[in-house]
Amino acid sequence: MTGAWARTVLVLAGSLAIYVATALLGTVLTGDAIAGAAISNLAVFILALALRWRRTGTPLAPPPQFRARSISFWAAAAFGLVVCWLLGQTAAALAYDTFGSPAFDAANAAKAAGPIWLLLLTSLFLAPLGEESLIRGIAYPVLRRHWPPLASAFVTSMVFALLHGNLVQIALTIPLGMVLAAVYEATERLWPVIIMHVIFNMTSTFVPRSFIEGISRPAVVVALIVATGLVLFALSPARYRAEGLEVEKSTGHPAG
Numbered sequence: 001m002t003g004a005w006a007r008t009v010l011v012l013a014g015s016l017a018i019y020v021a022t023a024l025l026g027t028v029l030t031g032d033a034i035a036g037a038a039i040s041n042l043a044v045f046i047l048a049l050a051l052r053w054r055r056t057g058t059p060l061a062p063p064p065q066f067r068a069r070s071i072s073f074w075a076a077a078a079f080g081l082v083v084c085w086l087l088g089q090t091a092a093a094l095a096y097d098t099f100g101s102p103a104f105d106a107a108n109a110a111k112a113a114g115p116i117w118l119l120l121l122t123s124l125f126l127a128p129l130g131e132e133s134l135i136r137g138i139a140y141p142v143l144r145r146h147w148p149p150l151a152s153a154f155v156t157s158m159v160f161a162l163l164h165g166n167l168v169q170i171a172l173t174i175p176l177g178m179v180l181a182a183v184y185e186a187t188e189r190l191w192p193v194i195i196m197h198v199i200f201n202m203t204s205t206f207v208p209r210s211f212i213e214g215i216s217r218p219a220v221v222v223a224l225i226v227a228t229g230l231v232l233f234a235l236s237p238a239r240y241r242a243e244g245l246e247v248e249k250s251t252g253h254p255a256g
Contacts, residue, residue, distance in 0.1 A: 008142045011051070015138045019044045019130070034114040038122045041130020048137035048190070055141075061189045065237075068186040073235065077183050080231035081196050084175035085203055086215070087224035091171040093216040103166035124205065128197035135160045135177070136184040136193050144185075149237060153181030175228050176200055182235035 022043040027036030053059045067073045096104065111119050135156050143152040157177025161170040180193040187193075 004145065008146065011142050012139055015044065015047060015051075015134060018047060019134055032114050032118070033110050034118050034122050037130075038118065038126045041122070041126040041133075044130045044138075045133040048133035051138055061187070064188065065186045067235075067237070068183075073186065076231055076234040077179070077192075077196070080179040080182075080228070080235065081176075081199065083224055083227045083231055084179050085200055087175045087221065087228055088172040089204065089207075089212045090216045090221050090224065091175075092168045093212050094218065094221060095171045096168045097216070099167060101166045101168045104168040107166060107169075120205075124201050125198060128194050128201060131160065131163070132180070132190055132194045132197055135163075136180060137190050140181060140184055141188075149182070149185050153178050153185070156181055172204075175224075178228070178232060179235070182232055185237070186235070 019040050023033075023036045023040035025036070026039030027033045030036060030039075049059045052061075056062070095101070111123070139159060140152055140156045143155060147155070157174050160177040161173045164170060164173060176197070180196060183196065184190075184193050
């Protein structure tokens with residue numbers, strides 16, 4: 001293993017260990033798994049800012065890429081969020097109906113046992129904050145030193161999904177992870193992906209279950225997979241490279 005890869009593995013393993021350890025410690029100290037999750041999400045957010053500061057000399061993000069300053073990019077991102085929400089929900093519903101998921105049921109039971117205000121605060125806001133800090137703020141940038149965007153997006157999306165620990169949420173979060181990675185690639189900022197993640201979680205919480213059950217068909221899932229692929233192409237660097245070169249020629253400055 002080269003020195004660069006050794007540092008990458010150390011950062012990834014160390015960040016994940018801090019995320020898990022603070023969750024366990026918080027659970028032990030408070031007696032509440034939801035409170036432990038809240039603490040760990042805040043801890044990893046602070047860690048992501050500290051690592052960016054160490055890497056770049058500032059906690060602030062660099063200027064966004066040219067495509068992140070385009071209306072068409074954000075229109076594609078918004079459409080992608082809708083498509084990925086539908087794909088994740090329908091795929092998760094089909095997976096649960098077909099295979100069941102005791103781990104998903106246990107997670108829901110644990111959530112129901114805690115205070116409703118803490119559950120909503122954690123699942124709707126603190127979880128997006130912490131998960132995006134860990135996956136997009138820490139894991140994605142270090143993997144991008146070695147791999148192209150698509151490979152980095154796929155691996156971090158899989159890790160993001162597996163962290164949820166059950167089949168239902170794995171199916172739910174893989175499409176979201178791919179789109180959020182594409183947005184982070186263009187912006188190098190946490191706040192857009194955190195906001196998108198918050199919207200995703202809020203919609204998942206408040207949209208009636210009967211709506212999801214009504215559209216959960218294999219043909220719908222296949223169509224949404226195709227739509228997700230088209231969205232990822234629309235958000236890709238290659239899609240905007242020609243426009244960026246035109247901007248550089250006309251302004252004399254790099255498009256980013």
